[in-house]
Amino acid sequence: MSFFGKLFGGKKDEKPITTGEAIQKLRETEDMLIKKQEYLEKKIELEIDTAKKNATKNKRAAIQALKRKKRYAKQLEQIDGTLSTIEMQREALEGANTNTSVLDAMKEAADALKLAHKNMDVDQVHDMMDDIAEQQDVAREISDAISNPVAFGSVIDDEELEKELEELEQETLEGELLKVGPENLPDIPQAEVSKPRPAKKVEDDDDMKELEAWAS
Numbered sequence: 001m002s003f004f005g006k007l008f009g010g011k012k013d014e015k016p017i018t019t020g021e022a023i024q025k026l027r028e029t030e031d032m033l034i035k036k037q038e039y040l041e042k043k044i045e046l047e048i049d050t051a052k053k054n055a056t057k058n059k060r061a062a063i064q065a066l067k068r069k070k071r072y073a074k075q076l077e078q079i080d081g082t083l084s085t086i087e088m089q090r091e092a093l094e095g096a097n098t099n100t101s102v103l104d105a106m107k108e109a110a111d112a113l114k115l116a117h118k119n120m121d122v123d124q125v126h127d128m129m130d131d132i133a134e135q136q137d138v139a140r141e142i143s144d145a146i147s148n149p150v151a152f153g154s155v156i157d158d159e160e161l162e163k164e165l166e167e168l169e170q171e172t173l174e175g176e177l178l179k180v181g182p183e184n185l186p187d188i189p190q191a192e193v194s195k196p197r198p199a200k201k202v203e204d205d206d207d208m209k210e211l212e213a214w215a216s
Contacts, residue, residue, distance in 0.1 A: 019093050019097040019100060022093050023093045023094055023097065026086050026089060026090040026093065027090065029086055030083060030086055030087070033082060033083050033086070034083070036075075036079055037079050037083075040072045040073075040079070041076065043069075043072045044072045044076070047066065047068045047069035047072065048065075048069055050062070050065035051063075051066045
């Protein structure tokens with residue numbers, strides 16, 4: 001059994017006190033000592049009043065009052081020291097209690113993290129990330145392939161296309177020329193134009209006249 005256990009009459013089978021319970025007990029002790037301080041301060045004031053009243057009338061009674069005042073002041077000084085010690089101990093326990101709570105929370109977080117990583121392997125994670133990167137590359141290649149225009153059949157030569165285009169332009173030009181109608185030609189004069197007599201017919205007429213002259 002520890003010294004404090006013997007001091008407070010603890011038992012071997014008694015459950016160890018927690019930091020929270022110890023802090024509470026120290027606070028209760030502080031409250032009790034503070035009340036004791038207030039009581040002693042009042043007693044000191046009374047003894048001082050008694051000493052003042054009997055200073056000239058009853059010197060013996062005044063001296064006894066001062067002696068009691070000194071005893072009370074000594075007790076008050078001891079209580080002040082005890083309160084300082086208890087306060088430091090309480091603060092240490094509160095700090096330890098805080099540290100314990102922090103450590104408990106950190107341990108729980110570590111256990112949760114360990115449980116989360118229980119079924120994980122670093123090599124497997126690296127392999128999975130490589131697979132993801134590979135599939136992203138495949139998806140990107142598929143997207144590029146889908147976005148490119150599809151060429152059906154053989155590859156078309158640009159020179160053949162230009163030649164065919166020139167032929168189409170020539171046909172278009174010829175079609176435009178054929179569309180030119182009579183309305184686009186100059187008007188023909190309506191007056192009759194005398195036609196010259198053929199020279200051969202004039203010669204035949206002269207010959208006939210000469211023949212008739214011979215026959216007469």
